[in-house]
Amino acid sequence: MREGRFRVGAAQAHPYRYYYGAITILPGLEIDGRISEIIGVPAPGLPDYGNYKDKAVDLKWQFLPEGKWRPAVALGLMDPHGTRLYASQYIVASKQIYPFDFTIGFGNGRYGSAPLPVAGEQFKMEMITDSSSWARDGHFFGGVQFEVSDGLMLIAEYSPIEYEKMTADPAQSRYFQGPAASRLNWGIRLRPWDWLEFDLTWQRGDQVGFNVSVAFDLGNPMVPIYEPPYREKPDLRASSMEKRIARALYESGFSHIGIQRDGDHLRIEAANNRYFYNMKALGVALRVVHGIVAQTGRGEFRRISLTVTQNGVPVLEARTAAEDLDAFFGERFNVSEFLYLSEIRTDVWKTPDVRKEYWRYFDYVLKPDFKVFLNDPSGFVNYKLGVAANVLFTPWQGSTFAAGLLGYPVNTVSSSNVPSSTPVRTDIVPYQQQKLAMGLLLFNQIRKFEGGLYGRVAAGYLEEQYAGLDWEAAKPVRDGRFLVGLSGSVLKKREPGSVFGLKENDWKDRYLTGFFNVRLNVPEAELTVDLKSGQFLAGDRGTMVTVSRNFNGVVLSAWYGISGTAMFPDSYNAGYHNKGIAISIPLRMFTGRESRTSYGTAIAPWTRDVAQDITHFDNLFDFIGRNVDVYTEKDKRMIQ
Structure with a gap:
């Protein structure tokens, strides 16, 4: 698949049923996630769980793209972590000679002569660590696809899988006492549109699949x-220039608007309420200001400064000559020429000390909220569907008083797991079972200081499970290639089922966290890497690594946390590593209009206590975001 392409689907060939998703997160690098269900084989000891199910993550790296004469070559890792029921490592080559597409590969494990051993919390790659056994145990596989016409293909493949030898597979003892009737699989593929694909297959010589x-x-x-x-x-044209600019910016999606004349210098401040990217907002604001100044103040000003703020905190500033701005929007300068003559800064920390127009004191956020919890013994899928509503009050620069309500009319959350004796999240089930709850009630303050230092403090009911004090400091270094910071919290657990109550007789009277944080920004690949090292909620110490990839506002993230688990007395937490994936999708993807709102969800083990932290109302690294020099150099082209 091409970069940024995402696929989800389902397949079945008795006794297997698959649910999967795949994405090409970087050029040539594909990551797949799948759930394998074995029909008619119950999970042992779990009567309410249903059929046996296995989770796996696969990676495929095409390190050699296809050329005119050479094939594309890729390495694949199937299920390198955990139980590895269907693990394999393979190398595969493919070549298109229209209308044929040929594939041949070699792999061990599932494709070889014996299943691979359990990896637990490790990641195993015998292809590299024990290449001789990989070569000895592996088998060849291959296939050919014939394109009859656009949208219609015929498929034939050779499968080396020796089902009767895959003794780690729970399906083997019931369904595969002997070899498969055939190792040849046949199929027809329909692709009526670029986004839809349907396969009908004949597999193993005796099974219809789709x-x-x-x-x-x-x-x-x-x-x-x-x-x-x-x-x-027309009726606004009789107003003063300041009033006209303020009104124009307000109607264009800005608030907290301040305008100051300083001799021949016009200074403007405006908070971005609408545009997903602040650089886009800066471009819109410059165009609006130019349209008014060109009518009323042409020749009166030589310089114009425009500062874009978030919640009143300055993040971007453009400084330009009035004649250059006029030449740009008059199409006498192109973008490159205008940007060469102008200056865009991210180290701005003060705004004009003037009365603000259109101060937005109150705001609200209303989002549909869908949470999925997987692989609990009480049932493979638990979920809840509802609405998260927040009311926000901003009395001064950088401040927010927030009250949030969570309502889940559809809620199937349950668990047969018993919380550990040192719970920080294993006791979250009573909180998640509430159909109506106060999600948060807090005060949050962000301030930017000279030199690009940011500070944040929050106090109150910080999330649905914890209340207390949360603080953070952060600073961009090396033009924002890195963000560095410190953070910490002093917390007490909330009483489930109580609006304002705090838990008494908890195993800890208070919870203390403290972290040293680093973010690496890689705008060339729209990639960020976060490291959070320190003490987590339970007192375990370690590091959490989060990798995020941005696709025009859609952000995919995956995290992996390692901390000392000797303090946990139960086997459920001992030796465990926290991990999960998340996605954030901007509202603008669906509405055709600009919006700063995003919807997010995550999939992670939800009843573990290892490497856990609270949900933060604001995160300074995300608040700073693209408002650093390494991103502004890339984003300047949004000014149009």
């Missing part, structure tokens, strides 16, 4: 995003 999948490009809006240009109402 596969259906949908695919799309992450970051591509479903509706093209269009913001109509500002059109001033």
Whole structure:
């Protein structure tokens, strides 16, 4: 698949049923996640769980792209972690000679003569660590696809899988006492549209199979995003220039607007409430300001400074000559020429000391909220569907008083797991079972200081399980290639089922966290890598690594945490490493209009206590975001 392509689907060939998703997160690097269900084989000792199910993550790296004469070559790792029921490591080559597409590969494990051993919390790659056994145990596989026409293909493949030898597979003892009737599989593939694919197959010589999948490009809006240009109402033209600029900016999606004349220098401040990217907001604001100044103040000003703020905190500033701005929007300068003559800064920390117009004191956020919890003994899938509503009050720069309500009319959450004797998240089930709860009630303050230092403090009911004090400091270094910071919390657990109550007789009277944080920004690949090292909620110490990839606002993240687990007396937490994946999707992808709102969800083990932290109302690294020099150099082209 091409970079940024995402596919989800389901397949079945008795006794196996698969649910899967795949994404090409970087050029040539594909990551797959799948759930394998074995029909008719119950999970041992779990009567309410249903059929046996296995989770796995696969990776495929095409390190050699296809050329005119040479094939594409890729390495694959199937299920390198955990139980490794269906693990394999393979190398595969493919070549298209239209209308044929040929594939041949070699792999061990599932494709070889014997299953691979359990890896537990390790990641195993015998292909590298024991290449001789990989070569000795492996088998060849291959296939050919014939494209009859656009949207219709015929498929034939050779499968080396020796089902009767895969003794780690729970299906083997019931369904595969002997070899498969055939190692040849046949199929027909229909692709009526670029985003839909359906396969009908004949497998193992005795089974009908099917596969259906949908695919799309992450970051591509479903509706093209269009913001109509500002059109001033005729009755406003009699107002002062300051009033006209303030009104124009307000109607264009800004608030907290301050305007100051300083001789021949016009200074403007405006908070971005609408645009997903602050650089886009800066471009819109410059165009709006130019449209008014060109009518009323041409020749009166030589310099114009425009500062974009978030919640009143300055993050970006453009400084330009008035004549250059006029030349740019008059199409006498192109973007490169205008940017060469202008200055865009991220180290701005003060704003004009003038009265603000259109101060936005109150705001609200209303989001659908869908949470999925997987692999609990009480049932493989638990979920809840509802609404998260927050009311926000901003009395001064950088401040937020927030009250949040969580409502889940559809809630199937349950668990037969008993919380550990040192719980920080294993006792979360009573909180998650509430159909109506106060999600948060807090005060949050962010401030930016000279030199690019940011500070944040929050106090109150910080999330649905914890209340207390949360603080953070952060600073960009090396033009924002790195963000470094410190953070910590002093917390007490909330009483489930009580609006304001705090838990008494908890195993800890208070919970203390403290971290040293680092983020590496790689704008060239739209990639960030976060490291959080220190003490987690339970007192375990270690490091959490989070890797995130941005596709035009759609952010995919995966994290992996390692901490000392000797303090946990139970085997459920001992030796465990925290891990999970998350996705954040901007509202603008669906509406065709600009919006700063995003919807997020995550999939992670939800009843573990290792390497856990609270949910933060604001995170300074995310608040700083792209407002650093290494990103502004890339984002400047949004100014149009």
